[in-house]
Amino acid sequence: MSINVAVHKQGKPGESLQLSEVVFNKPFNEPLLHQVVTAILASHRQGTRAQKTRSEVSGGGTKPWKQKGTGRARAGSIRSPLWKGGGTTFAAKPQCYKQKINKKSYVTAVRSLLSELVRQERLVVVDEFIIEQPKTKLMLEQLKAYNFESVLIVSDAIDENLYLASRNIRNVALVDVVEVNPVLLIGFDKVLMTVEAVKQLEEKFA
Numbered sequence: 001m002s003i004n005v006a007v008h009k010q011g012k013p014g015e016s017l018q019l020s021e022v023v024f025n026k027p028f029n030e031p032l033l034h035q036v037v038t039a040i041l042a043s044h045r046q047g048t049r050a051q052k053t054r055s056e057v058s059g060g061g062t063k064p065w066k067q068k069g070t071g072r073a074r075a076g077s078i079r080s081p082l083w084k085g086g087g088t089t090f091a092a093k094p095q096c097y098k099q100k101i102n103k104k105s106y107v108t109a110v111r112s113l114l115s116e117l118v119r120q121e122r123l124v125v126v127d128e129f130i131i132e133q134p135k136t137k138l139m140l141e142q143l144k145a146y147n148f149e150s151v152l153i154v155s156d157a158i159d160e161n162l163y164l165a166s167r168n169i170r171n172v173a174l175v176d177v178v179e180v181n182p183v184l185l186i187g188f189d190k191v192l193m194t195v196e197a198v199k200q201l202e203e204k205f206a
Helices: 030-043 103-119 136-144 160-166 195-205
Strands: 003-009 012-019 123-126 151-155 172-176 190-194
Touching: 012 195, 030 103, 103 123, 103 195, 123 195, 136 160, 151 195, 160 172, 190 195
Parallel strands: 003 123, 123 190, 151 172, 151 190
Antiparallel strands: 003 012
């Protein structure tokens, strides 16, 4: 069974575009998609926290006072975690949160998600998406024709006008084909793609 979507021009559907069944006609695999999205989000964590243990803080080379006769509790070093300025008992160290996802699983997850977008009619394909001047007002006028509340725009080529016109609009993101990933695709109500971007995605994930 062939998969077709209408190609919109100026907000109105026109001729249909046949999509690759390899990329846009796969069953939805929620467990795999969850695993991939979790891995991507985990890789964004910095993990740059760092604290010092008692062996790493400075000072404490000598015993603060003698063991007996002072009336105070015995102490062996000012680097003890009990002392102000001492080391931390379970010190936090830099940590890498990256999770390994093999290429086959990633590609399968993207295919699954793209197919689901088509089934839910959340994928909108346009012949081209061009802004004549770098003005937010012009971008809003174009988006108004599609009645979007939140949209991810995937373009085959991002020029300066398109970038500047879209960067200050809430719930609107602009990316090229290289930047497309599951986290972006699930983060918006609609995904707007140019015909050329669709073809490039088909080549990338075929």
